[in-house]
Amino acid sequence: MAKQPMLKFVTVDKEMPEKRPPNLRREDFGEIYGEYARDKASEQAGRCSQCGVPYCQSHCPLHNNIPDWLKLTAEGRLQEAYELSQATNTFPEICGRICPQDRLCEGNCVIEQSGHGTVTIGSVEKYLTDTAWDEGWVKPIAPSVERPESVGIIGAGPGGLAAADMLRRAGLQVTVYDRYDRAGGLMTYGIPGFKLEKDVVMRRIAQLEAAGIEFVQNCDVGSSISFDAIRGKHDFVVIATGVYKSRDLNAPGVGAAGIVRAIDYLTASNRKSFGDEVPEFESGELNAKGKRVVVIGGGDTAMDCVRTAIRQDAVSVKCLYRRDKANMPGSQREVANAEEEGVDFVWLSTPKGFAGGDAVDGVMVQKMRLGQPDATGRQSPEIIEGADYVEGADLVIKALGFEPEDLPTLWGCPELEVTRWGTIKANFRTHETQIPNVYAVGDIVRGASLVVWAIRDGREAAEAILEKLAVSGAVAAE
Structure with a gap:
């Protein structure tokens, strides 16, 4: 009788892939986690309890069929496991690296709730797709038939790329317009390499380009090209711009030199990793080397900033957050990694102003x-009166979150309806806006959110477009 490959959570402990020691990972921007060996991936996947009602799946925004591909992995059927994970997720190797699994699938794992330690879902997902690339299981995108319909996608982040992938597979002609010189959005220029190495993102971009998707880079809609021109050129438009307007502080001294936005700081660092010339980095304006760094904020962007500053050889790195550790919005796993690397968290603290005059x-x-x-x-x-003090700093990074830009004004399109928060109004299922055949997905609808939610939105919008084409095609045939 064959040995049961599953239900090993009682006899096999949770084990993450080996993590590089803090003193070594502080020295570079390489990913901090290693890769599972095949046997170890199988063993950890075999800890899944195969729940009748899988909470991991229901708490995954993409509703990935997690128990089934864990079972296939445990049985050594890796190609089938990869194909099942790819069926619901356009970029599983990216989600496996950067999803906050501790808040989503792993945080809702039944055996985690029972005290046995969660199944390491994200690490297995990463292993499966990395293996698929190595083994040649990731096939080129080759539509079985070419269709005449054209789709213009504004924004080359995860939502836009997920939509582009699905629409191109269906044979539609797809053009992606993006303000940056490389596609990927925040996956390329926002998230540091120690969480998501850039060749992982560029590999997917290359796959999409090879499929015939046209990328128009350095294209700022509203100035380089009008929104009306894009609408006139394409049958459908998908808005996937993300939210890039940084929230600011209203405090004395906030305009001093040395106080910078998180997005500018992270973009400069990521550009350096590509080998670009970055004058603001070379001048020290966006470089933490030799400086006392204070990061203001408690989300994942703040964690990216503090861990980047450590790698840039800052003298000290402190993170100010107005609540305590238990109420921090960022991933607890990321907080733990930052603490290991030498970041000092100053809980229950908020900036009142900035000292130093022209330079902080x-x-x-x-x-x-x-x-x-x-x-x-x-x-x-609540403020504690009389407990103020001054924290020395040469570089202050504001990681306070992001807000949507005023797209109706920037694009000269007042009929593009927005909410009172400035996000675009769109149907919650189809993602179509009040403008026919114009869709909106990701953060520009949700507000600043997760990559996995943007992927879901992009896939759903693509499905809605294809459904509309199928319906119109059926009517035309009659």
Whole structure:
């Protein structure tokens, strides 16, 4: 009788891929986790309890069929496991690296709740797709038939690329317009290499280019080309711009030199990793080397900034957050990695202003305590009077989140309806806006969110476009 490959969670402990020691990973921007060996991936996948109601799957925005591809992995059927994971996820190797699994699939794993330690879903997903690339299981995109319909996608981030992938596979003609010189959006210029090495993203971009998708780079809609021109050129338009307008502070001294936006800081660092000339980095404006760095914020972007500053050889790196560790919005796994690498978290602290005149040399900090819960159920921070102090700083990075740009004004399209938050109004299922055949996906609809949600939106919008074409084709045939 064959040995049962599953239900090993009682006898086999949770084991992540080997993580490089902090003293070594501080020295470069390489990913910090290694790769599973085949036997280890099989063993860890075999810890899955094969729940009748898989909470991991229901808490995955893409509803990936996680239990089934874990079972296939445990049985050594890796190509089938990869194909099953790819069926619902356009970029599984990216999600396996950067999804906050501790808040999504792994955080809702039944055996985690029972105290046995979660199945390492993200690491197995990463292993499967990396193996698929190595073994040649990732096939070129080759539509079985070419269709005449054309789609223009504005934004080459995860939402736009997911839509482009599905639409091109169906034979549509796809053009992607993007403001940057490389596709990928925040996957390319926002997320650091220690979480997502850039060759992983570029490999997918190359696959899409080889499929016949046209990329128009350095294209700022509203100035390089009008929104009306894109609408006139294509049968359908998908808006996937993301949100790039940084939230700001209203505090004395905020305009001083040395106080910078997180997106500018991370983009400069990522451009250096590509070998680009980055004058702001070379001048020291966006370089933490030899500086006392203070990062303001508690989300994943703040974690990216503090860990980047460590690798740039900062003298010290501190993160100010107005709530405590338990209420931090960023991934707890990322917080732990940052602490291991030498980041000092200053909890229950918020900036009151900045010292130093023309150039910052300190952050005026107010200490906080948690009071009564607010409307969301989280305890509201309250200022502790008389507990202010000055935290020395030569570089202050504002990682306070992002807001949408005013697209109707920038694009001269007042009929593009937005919410009171400035995000685009779109149907929650089809993602079509009030303008016929114009769709919107990802952060420009949701507000700043996760890559995996953008992928879901892009796939759903593509499905809606294909469904509309199928319906119109059926009517035309009659």
